[in-house]
Amino acid sequence: MSNERLVIVSDAHLGSVPPKVEEAFLAFLDAVPTLGDSLLINGDLFDFWFAYRRVIPRAGIRVVSRLGELARQLPVAMTGGNHDRWGADFWERDLGIRYAAEELRLPLGAGTVLAVHGDGVAELHWQSRLIHRVTKHPVTSALFRAVHPDLGIRLVHRWSGHLADSTRQAAVLDRAAERQAQWAGNRLRTDPEVALLVMGHTHRAALEELLPGRHYVNPGAWLDGLRYAVATPGHVELKQYPA
Numbered sequence: 724m725s726n727e728r729l730v731i732v733s734d735a736h737l738g739s740v741p742p743k744v745e746e747a748f749l750a751f752l753d754a755v756p757t758l759g760d761s762l763l764i765n766g767d768l769f770d771f772w773f774a775y776r777r778v779i780p781r782a783g784i785r786v787v788s789r790l791g792e793l794a795r796q797l798p799v800a801m802t803g804g805n806h807d808r809w810g811a812d813f814w815e816r817d818l819g820i821r822y823a824a825e826e827l828r829l830p831l832g833a834g835t836v837l838a839v840h841g842d843g844v845a846e847l848h849w850q851s852r853l854i855h856r857v858t859k860h861p862v863t864s865a866l867f868r869a870v871h872p873d874l875g876i877r878l879v880h881r882w883s884g885h886l887a888d889s890t891r892q893a894a895v896l897d898r899a900a901e902r903q904a905q906w907a908g909n910r911l912r913t914d915p916e917v918a919l920l921v922m923g924h925t926h927r928a929a930l931e932e933l934l935p936g937r938h939y940v941n942p943g944a945w946l947d948g949l950r951y952a953v954a955t956p957g958h959v960e961l962k963q964y965p966a
Contacts, residue, residue, distance in 0.1 A: 727759075727760045727832070727955065727956075728758075728759035728760045728761070728953060728954075728955050729759055729760070729761050729762075729763055729829070729831055729836065729953065729954045729955075730755055730758050730759035730761070730762045730763070730951060730952075730953055731762075731763045731765060731921055731940065731942050731951060731952040731953070731954060732751070732762070732763070732764055732765070732942060732945050732950075732951040732952075733764070733765040733766055733767065733804075733840070733921075733923030733924075733941070733942050733943075733944065733945065734766070734767045734804070734923050734924065734926055734943075734944035734945055734946060734947075735748055735767065735768050735769075735944075735945035735946055736767055736769070736770040736806065736944075736945075736946050737768060737769050737770065737782070737783060737786055738769050738770040738771060738780075738782040738783065739770035740770075740946045744945070744946055744949075745785070745786065747949050747964060748786065748945060749785065749786065749789055750964075750965075751945075751949070751951070751964050751965075752786075752789045752790065752793055753789075754964075754965070755793060755797070756793075756796055756797060758953060759797075759953055760797060760798075761797055761798040761799070761800070761829075762793065762797065762798070762799045762800070763799075763800050763801070763802075763827075763829065763836070763838055763921065764799070764800070764801040764802070765801075765802050765804075765838050765839075765840055765921050765922070765923045765942070766801075766802050766803055766804025766805070766806075766807070766808070766840030766841075766842075766923050766924065767804030767805065767806045767807055767840065767923065767924070768786070768801065768804070768807055769782070769783050769786075769806065769807045770806050770807075771806055771807060771876065771879045772806070772807035772809065772810065773809045773868075773872075773875070773876075773879075774809060774810050774811040774812075774813040775868065775872055776868075778872045779813070780872075780876060787818070790818060790820060791817075791818040791819070791820075794818055794819045794820050795819070798821070799818075799819075799820045799821070800820065800821040800822070800827055800829055800838070801814055801820055801821070801822050801823075801827075802822075802823055802824070802825070802826070802827050802838045802839065802840050803822075803823070803824040803825065803840065804840040804842065804923065804924065805840065805842035805843075805924070808824045808825070808840075809824075810822055810824065823838075825839070825840075826838065826839050828917075831918065831919060831954060831955075831956055832918075832955070832956025832957070833956065834916075834917075834918025834919065834956065835916050835917050835918055835919075836917070836918070836919045836920075836921060836954070837910070837914065837917040837919070837920050837921065838921045838922075839910075839920070839921070839922055840922065840923050840924050841903055841906075841922040841923055841924035841925065841941075842924050844902065844903055844906045844922075844924070896925065896926070896927060897927075899925045899927070900925050900927040900929060900941075903922055903924070903925055903927075903929075903941065904929060904931060904933070904939060907920045907922060907931075907933060907939035908933040908934075908939070911933055911934050911937050911939070912934065917937070918936070918937050918938070918956075918957075919937070919938050919939075919940065919954055919959065920937075920938070920939045920940075921940055921941075921942075921952075921954075922939070922940075922941050923941060923942065923944070924941075925941065926943065926944035926946075926947055927941060927943065928941055928942060928943030928950055928961050929941040929943075930952070930959055930960075930961050936957065938954075938959050940952050940954065940959045940961070942961065943961070948963055949963055949964040949965075950962070950963055950964075951963075951964060
């Protein structure tokens with residue numbers, strides 16, 4: 724990854740948002756080379772993604788194609804989210820995108836960026852934590868892979884809203900964002916190599932210098948206001964596209 728100007732985006736949930744949100748994301752991908760030197764997609768790019776051995780979900784084909792083109796121009800990295808972490812080796816082998824299902828470390832200047840989507844951190848209900856454990860289990864992936872893609876994707880669309888807390892209550896979301904910031908602070912204190920910790924998942928934009936010269940950022944959700952962030956060594960800025 725380039726180490727000068729990192730563009731960060733999260734939580735687009737493509738496939739379940741209005742077409743204009745996907746069109747804006749495609750335009751954003753075209754603009755990334757003018758915004759930075761590299762791109763980090765920090766989970767939940769799609770509302771559902773599963774890497775079958777010979778099939779990819781049809782709903783994501785335009786974005787996947789555009790990402791492949793972008794990855795030939797500049798470094799692109801991606802973490803999985805609770806809706807789309809079942810990428811297997813598709814992203815790296817077929818598109819040249821660096822991918823990690825859980826955590827990813829990238830250089831930024833002389834420091835390190837740690838990217839974590841954030842599911843399992845901010846959930847306030849035991850049901851959500853249990854669902855995260857089940858969906859991450861390798862047996863669950865193996866069983867789902869055995870189902871015909873048409874049926875599997877149809878089933879997922881029925882229960883994708885249960886892959887995390889889906890409330891829109893402001894007080895609940897505020898508490899989740901607070902828990903996430905607390906987790907980020909603890910992680911920075913126990914992982915001194917990390918200069919910037921990136922999270923998503925709560926759909927709440929946040930930018931804090933939790934320790935001297937060390938930041939936590941959540942760019943907010945692309946689906947909610949076309950939000951993203953740009954990080955350079957020692958500086959992070961929250962933005963909205965097309966700004």
